[in-house]
Amino acid sequence: MANFLKNLFAKKSRVAKVDVARRFELLSRVGQGSMSKVWRARDNMTGRMLAVKVLDKMKTERFEARFVGLKKPIEGDIAASLQHPNIVHTIEHGITTDGEQYLVMDFIEGLSLSYLVDVQNEQMRDNCLNYVIQLGEALDYLHRQNWIHRDLCPRNVMVDPDNTVKLIDFGLVVPNTPDFQKPGNRTGTANYMAPELIKRQRTDQRIDIFSFAVTAYEMFAKRLPWDVPDQETLETVLQHINKPPKPISQFTPHIDPRVAEVIMKGLQTNPTDRWQTMSEMLIPLRKAHEEIEAKRQMEQKLKAASAKAKAAKTKDGSAAVAAKAQKAKEDDDFFEQILFGEGTTKVDKPKTIPTTTAPPKEKREESAPTKPRPTSSKPAEPKAPVAKSNPNKTKTPAPKPIPKSASPDIVIEDEFDGIEIEVEGHKLDAVAADSESADEFDGIEIESELPVETESPLKPSDVDRKFSTLLTEEAQEANRVQADAPLADDGDEPVLRLPDDD
Template sequence: MLQFLKALLKRKPKVNKVDIGSRFQLISRVGQGSMSKVWRATDRRTEKTVALKVLDIEKTERLESRFSQMKSKKPTEGEVAITLQHPHIVKTFEHGITTNNEQFLVMEFIEGMSLSYLIDVQNDVMKKNRLKFIVELGEAIEHFHRQNWIHRDICPRNIIVDQSLNTKLIDFGLVVPNTAEYQAPGNRTGTATYMAPELIKRQKTDQRIDIFAYAVTCFEMYTKELPWPGGETLEAVVQHINLPPKELQKLVPSIDPLVAETIMKGLAARPNERWSTMGQMLKPLREALHNSQSQ
């Protein structure tokens, strides 16, 4: 009888799978990441327009297998996203498993533009609001870090600017807990040109890899280019990780020196020479934004 009870307790709870074909009316494809597809959809239960994200089974399993030796199970994207409540982070209403065994997330649908697009066009929206966007994104990352996560993929394609000109961080597929076992050397995931040197070298990592990626993104927002020459492959990035970054103030002489210094410190090759927390990096950026709005 005791063995039967032990076996019963070990059984996984039953998962109620969702037939997304009947639950949602798919309106149009609005995005496709490296591991997922996203649709604009109508939730027939609520009649609301939502963003429906469906993760590719094979690619998701391949990613999760990298963490299979961990003592604690890596949380899924849905498990992370559902906990995040911040004005500059996309809201996730629900997550689960489809009848085809795919992971899915139901999120708020955001009408807007990718930050990648705004970096490319450098239009008035970007020029007049870039410091505001930078502070908002920093506040989203600060909130994220306070929940004890490492994002691992901060970059312009994972940020949307909505029609009210507010930034939204939208992707959590590579997130890991900010704990010793997930900080251990070895796992190299992310977007190559935003990877911190310690991540590329497979050394110990922590939340400062997000600070580095954020600084690269900020640099791009002002210059439309990356802090280092070269291509976007990992091999190209490896070749220049020991080179100093371009000087932001030389590229953009009109930039507030306080902003330039803050971003350049975030680009430091050695983690100990970077800002130690997102909150610390935000202080001078908030000050610069306040000063600019007071003029």
């Protein structure tokens, strides 16, 4: 201990006074404490971005006056001696031309821990225990270097983009020696001060353990362990040291019970009931953190595997749907080929499926005899003669049909199916009549084997103009009987028939 104090307070060469405004380009104010101001600055010699802290001269002298005769080291000397990943690196320190102490430190691009406590965003929720442990490791290192911080709180902690915690302020740090442990020096931030410090009792590193427990409590619960107003006063501080802290699990049910137990033990009013060292306090915190992280990684792996399986299932489902659609398309193509033919494509397909044509009205009414009805005043137009084959006759060429242009005024009755003419005395189912007697004509019965007078064949124009007939039921029956009877073979005499009901 004697060698430590001797080396600490030995006379050292001081750096020359520096005109901070000329040496550095002060870009913007990034922080201000009760005893200092901090700028974001660029070193004009190297171009490096730095943080320049300038201490208020009068406030610093007032604070150091409390340790008259003890030769308390200045902040620059303490900060420059600390080398730890969770403590900001101090590059240089000295005295300005105005007689103020200044420190040049790495500029931390990040967020204040006090801000993260207030917002409680996803970053804070996911890394809260990790931040607590990092801050505890910085404090443990400080204690092992035989220092007491005396002002540990979220305001004096930064978190960089890599989620690395940095302890940045050492204005109230004192050596952890008997001379500086004496009661009477009551400095710090009120809501984080240990009860023995407020009561002006003897202090040691355990006051930092109490402040650390309050800070950890606030990081998880976003509140202090006691009900206190927004404005800090000594009366409120005296009230909270006389009341037990509220259980942290009351405000954060998700907190691990082991972590909650560690924090609550650090808040004990009696120093002997707290954790005695930071190293001891960090052991259960690290163990809980390792198990929690292992569980979280396992959950992430299971979640990733579940998502992968779900994606694969969705892919298989999509493939099944596509296969089903392809099968439906193949079925449609198969039925289309059956309906429209093998070589039919969609372009060649008819727009509508062909339907069976209804039989002619004559066929539908063949079985039911029709009653004769009078013809209209206008003679019915007979249909053009069509040659009808006879199995007992030699087939001969049929006469040319009557051109339609020759009979523009002829009307065909529904019941009239044409004229049957047998040449050379066979059969004639028509009669010449004057157009005036067409209404009284009801049909003609012709006996079989009637001789026919040899006359010149009727011209188509005469037939179209003069002949119109309506066969009665009896005439139709007689015609069918005669049609079915075998005809005498007249050699090469042609037989000409017009279409009938058959």
